[in-house]
Amino acid sequence: MRRTLVALISSLGIVAVAGAQQPRTVWDGIYTEEQATRGETLYADRCSKCHGDGLGGVESAPALSGTTFYSNWEGEMLEALFDRMRSTMPLDKPGSLSRAQNADILALMLRVGGYPAGTTPLEGQAGALAAVTIRTYKP
């Protein structure tokens, strides 16, 4: 019952937030430096064991930056990447990071990917990233 309620609220949230948003891309300064720095600590603790200290990937865990990574996500909404992280990572304890923590890690990934920081932090609530498109190159 509770789960249903949460799902319902989340889906309402998507509609409400998405409706209010302008289409943007990852090039539009969608995170802050401060947030990405917070993400560094989280990444080191929870992600680096598999994905490598520099997001470069280690064997079976893919790189989280670079040509191959961004080719695989080109044209997708950032929400999809965020949901993938939130629901499946870290592999030994999926779903154990909060939305805010995942948002900080995603901010770090964007910074390492070379996308510019801005003044407004990347929001982790459902639907917040549904209008942000991943574009490898500046449109």
Next chain:
Amino acid sequence: MIRTLRTRPAAVTAISAILLVATAGVHGQSGAQKGEWPTYGGDLGHTRYAPLDQITAANFGSLEVKWRFKTDNLGPRPEFNLESTPLMVGGRLYSTAGTRKSVVALDAATGELIWVHGENEGARGQAAPRQLSGRGLAYWTDGREERILYVTPGYRLVALDAKTGNPVAGFGRSGIVDLKENLDNQKLDLVNAPVGLHATPIVGGNFVLVGAAFETGANPRSRANVRGAVRAYDVRTGKLAWTFRTIPQAGEFGNETWENDSWAYSGNTGVWAQISVDEELGMAYLPVELPTHDYYGGARPGNTLFAESLVAVDLKTGVRKWHFQLVHHGVWDMDIPCAPILADIVVNGRTIKAVAQPSKQGFLYVFDRVTGQPIWPIEERPVPQGDVPGEKYSATQPFPTKPVAYERQGLAVDHLIDFTPELRAEALKLIERYRIGPIFTPPVVSKMEGPIATLAMSTQAPATNWPGGSFDPETRVLYVHSSAQVAQLGLVPPPAGAAPDVRYHQGTVLTGARRTGGSGSATTNAQGGNINGIDVRGLPIVKPPYGRINAISLDTGDILWQTPHGETPDAVKNHPALKGLTIPRTGRNGAVGTLVTKTLVISGEPGYGTTPSGARGSMLRAYDKRTGAEVGAVYMPAPQSGSPMTYMLNGKQYLVVAISGGSYSGELVAFALPN
């Protein structure tokens, strides 16, 4: 002992099995027979060959999706990395799938679910070093009974009744053998010991063989770890039949190759790749990985047999018949990643039962599988020596004289990107602070002033990885995909928390322990190159092709053709620095397997891209196996993540491939020609 919850077949429609398999499980080395696909590699020799010819060059492009099987609800969350090659026997398709590595039986004509079995292993499953659904499973029959065997993430060997999905009561304890027990006399914590297996077990001669896989070995917590070993169990009872020690203990052959008594504490050295079996010869072929620590061998001086060796053992006893070490004292993570391929070949008019081993380093090693003698000489040659404190390098390494390496190795100036003079100049500048050299150039201790790392292709970033290759027994040609990608082999002091006996971890001063790339890092950018990928403005630092399929005659050892596999990545095609240039198809790097049929080599491209229709996705491609010319391609919504297989059912040839990646969760897709 932890409790397990089983998803019994209750929730699923039961469909009566009508077909009975008439013969015992002898599959031979001649490809998948009778239109079935009874083992992971098509046969026990992993040829990935089926002599089917309904799908041809003329009609490949008209293939359509006959059914799909989505795997999202086979665990508590969807899986995005489905690596299985399903089996097809008697009209049923069997596969592992989902985040708990469940087993499903499907109607091979429609994809309808017949039964599902899952094990909720609780904390043991969570602690597993090899998560997710793995590579698949094994099938066994004695002509009456049929069984499915697989290894759970928590490292338990499970036997299921293939008709019902119920555990086989007479096998182990209620259908389960705990593989953390009786692992080479080690007392293991049944929940937390970090050992598992994502490869499939293999059944040969009424034995079921299993290896061992560990956490990836770049950053070990200690020089000590669980020892890998290969074990065989009676396929009827689950009773342990024999153990082959990959780390010989005191008094055993090869023990002296572990200097300073390093055999006593070193671990790993498992067989995490697929094992092959020749039932006629009564032999099994074991591709062994590295000992503990992939990049620093100071704590394990010596050649450390049977690390990075291909070992042939007696199928009934596990006694070693022969071995060949492909890499001595490895510090490049060149452990053997894929199945040895059993191939009967004709060299200078003489028929030879051979075994061919593709590798991360881009060499194909070919031996007489009876004697272990190389088919073409393999020479010990001097190799570059390094200067990492405490390391003791092997002065020589084995070099096959034939076939020549099928992928580029090491890194040379000649390999560098040359789309434009500017890009090449940037690449030359970039490598100034790195060490480059031929194959077997060792890692360095990373320094800010340089060298930051050794750069090399065909090492940790492998030429060929776990999917391995295919072999056509009629033409005696081997097909294998390879990638050209550059790894950074650097060492840094480990972070706090590592045992004092660990001197280095893999990493560099730019990205080293606890120093993730941030604003202070050297460079960033999808557009301007990033700190990890050693790329030039986001472009690979090496020339294309980035991925290709290689066809190698095992009769002559000659490479017959090489063709780029996969459309040029969008990130390259659309790169601002390449505007106006015509770039021939580059292929893509990644781990993809091949399938050979009567006329075709079939493989999906790795990674996503813009497909001919404009849709984002990936293409399943077919090549004329004689020439390498592409003859057809069909759209898939996500890249191939498990190697393709094929079968005939009710007069129709099916082609099934596991796809997943990015935001697309695991799915089996079956293609066939229109009715």
